[in-house]
Amino acid sequence: MKFYDCTTAPSPRRVRIFAAEKGLDLETVQIDLGSGEQFGEEFRKVNPDCVVPALQLDDGTCLSEVMAICQYLEELQPEPTLWGRTPEERALVTMWHTKIEQQGLIGMMEKFRNSAKGFKGRALQGPDSYEQIPELAERGRKRVQACLKKLDQQLSNNEFVVGDLYSIADITAQVFVDFAIRGNVPIPDDAHNLRRWHEAVSSRSSAKA
């Protein structure tokens, strides 16, 4: 099993934190997104979608999408669970993971890729070229702020994103919030719950992953 990673990108970090929390040591190959290695012939054979993270199984099967990779690792090593202890809890974790990915992380991607000079013609990840849309960068920023607010509200009566269980929903939220801070959309001053939670997840040893 080989894990295709890029230490500077947000999405693969989600898998690295997930694996660290499970105590899994994955054989890792770095793909240099900066120089466009993801579009090279060699990596295209691994993942024709030209994105990391990707997990290549021993039979050559390639898993991409964080959700799919983490679900596979959860089945491989169920303890400690990062998904939930009951069907209800697992469904809530999946729901929050999806919401934060679609509203927060994709919002940040929209903001970043539609404004950064280096992403001209590459406003979406993957092999196809898409021009930047400046209004989409601005819309992305608004979505990110709405998602930060929603998370603060959810954390007002939950220790973690879903109740008292640290889960993949927290990992997705953590990587989203760190990406937002780096991209100049800070945690709002009055988001005390989000701030308390962010300090807690950032002090876990997996945060270094």
Add this chain to the structure above:
Amino acid sequence: MKFYDCTTAPSPRRVRIFAAEKGLDLETVQIDLGSGEQFGEEFRKVNPDCVVPALQLDDGTCLSEVMAICQYLEELQPEPTLWGRTPEERALVTMWHTKIEQQGLIGMMEKFRNSAKGFKGRALQGPDSYEQIPELAERGRKRVQACLKKLDQQLSNNEFVVGDLYSIADITAQVFVDFAIRGNVPIPDDAHNLRRWHEAVSSRSSAKA
């Protein structure tokens, strides 16, 4: 357990097909998206995100996001599986489901909501107002076409989206393709594999759901 549905919208149809394939009969409440019932006080109490589908459990917990709802129903009634028989197969089903949702279905949403007159100020679903971005409608169309092509390629050596198992990835793909056809992005003439598969899934009794 109550299922909040809208018969004219694509996303809830995915849950209806899923339930039909499982033989599950869900107590259903119709929400009239056309008149804005999703923004009304009563539905906001069920789902503050103002979207369908939503599944309200008996303790009041509300599940939204198709992935989370279907995962819960899969655990409630595992047979026949619509997710996979092995960890590898389940991960591939999740991967394809996610890819088709993010590239295809969201592409169609972008095309539709950023061009239809009735969606001015509502270019994204949910309670927050977002203006239409005409370039995003055009980009959405391109993404839809790319996703149709990718599906055709995947189906060139797979009976269903993932091997010989009819799964939630097929349901997501079916609802995406039907939405694309309705939105004037037809199956390309040379997409013979996609056409063969589309006829097969459309002839299942669940397609009427």
